[in-house]
Amino acid sequence: MTKALDEGPFFHGTTADLKAGDVLTSGHRSNYRPEVVMNHVYFTALVDGAGLAAELAAELSGGGATPHVYEVAPTGGFENDPNVTDKKFPGNPTRSYRSAAPLRIVREITDWTRLSPEALQLWRDRLISIPPHERGEILN
Template identity: 70%
Template sequence: MRAPDDDGPFFHGTAAALPPGALLTAGFRSNYRPDVVMRHVYVTALRDGAGLAAELAVELVGGSATPHVYEVEPTGPLEDDPNVTDQRYPGNPTRSYRTTQPVRIVREVHDWTRLTPEALETWRERIVAKAPEERGEILN
């Protein structure tokens, strides 16, 4: 893995309501494959990319939570996210990264683009509605 050439800011999307200063740490179940315990925390330099992650996280926990997007500050080195970098897209157009170190929440951001109901339904069909073993491998 190579270190990213990205200075941020970085964002993380989730269904969890968290205060500024809170630390996101590895060791929790994947939003996309609940049978997988993640060894990394994932971030993106694209605010709307974090929004997509937040909306999918809400869908995967049953749709009753509120999606949250946070500006975050990594406390350790980042590496390209191998789940999208070169695996599915050449380079790293999603500007997605991961770290084994905690990520500190700076603030919640609200100016991200929400998915339309139609777009959310498309994602639900592509990922959420599938059984965990059909969602694809996660390089953890």
Template identity: 75%
Template sequence: MVDPLDPGPFFHGTTADLQPGDLLTAGHRSNYRPEVVMNHVYFTALVDGAGLAAEIAAELSGDGATPRVYAVEPTGAFENDPNVTDKKFPGNPTRSFRSASSLRVLDEVADWNRLAPDARAAWRERLAVIRAGGGGEILN
């Protein structure tokens, strides 16, 4: 594993209603592509990055789910997220990580920037294209 050299704090965005002490584990379906079972749990050191992930997960759920951001701590080794750092943003300016080990929820974070209505609409359009098989990636 690569030493990410980031002390945190760390955050995870989701629609799940979690409590301090809960564990986020790999082996669940992706928030973004439900046909994919995840081998890692993803997180970031940027609270608004976790907020974006939560907003996207809420849009994709289509059931009015509430986007939530949690402060988390890794319980094991973690690495820079190669899907973002190697392909999109060399040097990991997004401070994005993944771990095959669990993340422990410390607390819910209330102070994060929600997407403006026009940004939410743009994400909704981008996600509709992806779901319709039009290709593309979440982060372009």
């Protein structure tokens, strides 16, 4: 396990409507590969990175969901996200992490940077244009 770069605060983007004290757990389907049930909960030290994840989750759910960003606190150990760390990017510039333990919701963050409709369309086009067999393996 690689030593994590950050001590927090940490953030998670989702379409779930949560409140302080709630927990996020593993065992849910991936936003990016719905056929994969995730063994970890993912989070980042970048509030706008969590915002991007929330926007993409809303898009991938059919576009009708509301994106939310939450400050979260890991309840157990965590590691650098191996899906991006040294695989797609050297080091961990996305400051992305994962944990098999739950994340406790601290509070909702409302002042994150929303994507413009044009930027959201670019992300939508990118995701749609990648054939499922070329999306790469999720290290779960």
